[in-house]
Amino acid sequence: MGPRWKGKNAEAQALADPMSKIVSQLQSSLIQSDSRALLSGNDTRLEANSEQANLLIRSCFGQPIWHSMTADSDKQWFQLGFEEAFFMCYSLKCIKIVGEDNCPKNAEEVWHYMKSCNPSFPYLYKAYLHLRLKNWVVRPGLQYGGEFVAYRHHPSFVHSEFVVLVSSEENGDANGRLKVWSDLHCAVRLSGGVAKTLLVLHISKHGESDSSTSFLDGSSVDELTIARWSAEQSREDLRKTK
Amino acid sequence: MGPRWKGKNAEAQALADPMSKIVSQLQSSLIQSDSRALLSGNDTRLEANSEQANLLIRSCFGQPIWHSMTADSDKQWFQLGFEEAFFMCYSLKCIKIVGEDNCPKNAEEVWHYMKSCNPSFPYLYKAYLHLRLKNWVVRPGLQYGGEFVAYRHHPSFVHSEFVVLVSSEENGDANGRLKVWSDLHCAVRLSGGVAKTLLVLHISKHGESDSSTSFLDGSSVDELTIARWSAEQSREDLRKTK
Structure with a gap:
């Protein structure tokens, strides 16, 4: 997408x-x-x-x-x-x-x-910083069930592409949506239903406490997208009808 | 991919x-x-x-x-x-x-x-059946850290596209890889490193026990792909150099 x-x-x-x-x-x-x-x-x-x-x-x-x-x-x-x-x-x-x-x-x-x-602030900020530094426009994502939504440019030019969930081992994700399959699946469906992709930013601490700004250098971000898939897609039957 | x-x-x-x-x-x-x-x-x-x-x-x-x-x-x-x-x-x-x-x-x-x-057999079989019925070639996936790998056709014609993890609420996934972020991230990296996509097939039971074949009609499969993403991708700096 x-x-x-x-x-x-x-x-x-x-x-x-x-x-x-x-x-x-x-x-x-x-x-x-x-x-x-x-x-x-x-x-x-x-x-x-x-x-x-x-x-x-x-x-x-x-x-x-x-x-x-x-x-x-x-x-x-x-x-x-x-x-x-x-x-x-x-x-x-x-x-x-x-x-x-x-x-x-x-x-x-x-x-x-x-x-x-907000005890999640260090993790949310790390995620926000990560995307903003790469020139993504980052806005609150509550209405799509995420922490943020990310736009390639100003929302007047382009629809948001990603619903962003922020997770961490320490803090979990804000609503535990990544631990329960049905919730995760819901989040993926919701994102897909509004033509967005679910992006999970996972914050890993490397020993640093999250109680000071040194957390920012002492942590890293892993990025995964989760999307629906269909076993039918691109299979022989479909290709025959093309 | x-x-x-x-x-x-x-x-x-x-x-x-x-x-x-x-x-x-x-x-x-x-x-x-x-x-x-x-x-x-x-x-x-x-x-x-x-x-x-x-x-x-x-x-x-x-x-x-x-x-x-x-x-x-x-x-x-x-x-x-x-x-x-x-x-x-x-x-x-x-x-x-x-x-x-x-x-x-x-x-x-x-x-x-x-x-x-093998107590996981009902879930593994449901996943196997799901892919085979859509004409995917399904082979053991142990060497890539999954239950199966899926090919679009015979392995002599094409590399496998998906490393398949099978999960369920009841049975978890075989090694709990979906519960711990670092393990999931490992699985995604491993799949990506061999040019495959991680495909999670989640089996949901609808009341039926898994102790008889009626489980097959009384359960459904949700399909998600999980992929690495990079905040840099498709952003303005990259596009300028194109």
Whole structure:
């Protein structure tokens, strides 16, 4: 199953405007304005000017919050997921994450905080990072029964190709779907039914604890796709009728 | 990964001589000679005349036993696996299985005997039957870490495409390889390393016990392929260099 582009010019448009370039423009712009995201509860909010808002939308980070929370009409707030915020802070190094006292937190503090809110955070982030570094667009996958969905480019150009399950020996997968065949089979059917492939990213730790960012260097990602198959396919009877 | 034919004419030869036709010739010939296979210990042996021996070899059932066990030089013995013998007896209905008293055993007796030798027999047979009915050539897969390997046609024409793991809720898979990620990953790597795809056939029971042949109607097979994936594949950087 290859990418399903939306409309006949979508692939050409996507090729002409690579995701890596958009992300790198966003990165420069946010660094230039010394951008800060406010971490509060389960919520991370980033203020963006109109150029940054445009780049955030084109690179698919966060969700714009449409009711204006600032008097300045050039400003727009974006709500970032934990993985998105950490990626922009720690990997792209283009934002700082601040607490309610407006003081920047260091990476270890943010890691610890996010892990305390969601014990799976280290594994989810490792998976998110893995795909984003390869220029996949990664969005929440809850509606398809996965942690993420992955797009080859912006969702306005292309349908998502993969439903991503994240698993690990330590943490299992979030819902134990890989341990019970019927659940796995369900996940595969669901993915297939919406023309996506099930992608399992398995995170293996190599001795490092997941309680600090050193987990990122001390772990690796294995990637498997799981697809339905049919014994009939490509067999002699079918080929005769071709 | 499609079929890897052996030599440039192999595909045409295979197409011109469909497996279903060879099996059906074998079936007729064995019925005509009222053939019997002797079940003794873990061993099932079938006597074949030269035409049948040729058809058994072309349809990939059993292993010829080269040291002649009969004075008649036109005769050849074949050693059949349990699944092969049961398939020829119960599905093709072209041989009878006899005990050492030379009395034909009925299907339930054979089922019970084979299951007592190998508790996984009902699941292995269900998987074997499933693939053979779709004209796949099915051979033992031990050397690739699976229960079976599946070929699109005779192994002299084509390499095996699938390493087949058989699993079930009741019986697990033979070695628990699907429960532990590192083992599964090993199996996928091993299959990929020999240019085969890992095919998991999962047998679900619908209430029927596996202690009689009614299990075959009271169970179903789900088919999944598991393959390695790489986040790099088909991404923008690769496409630029094309």
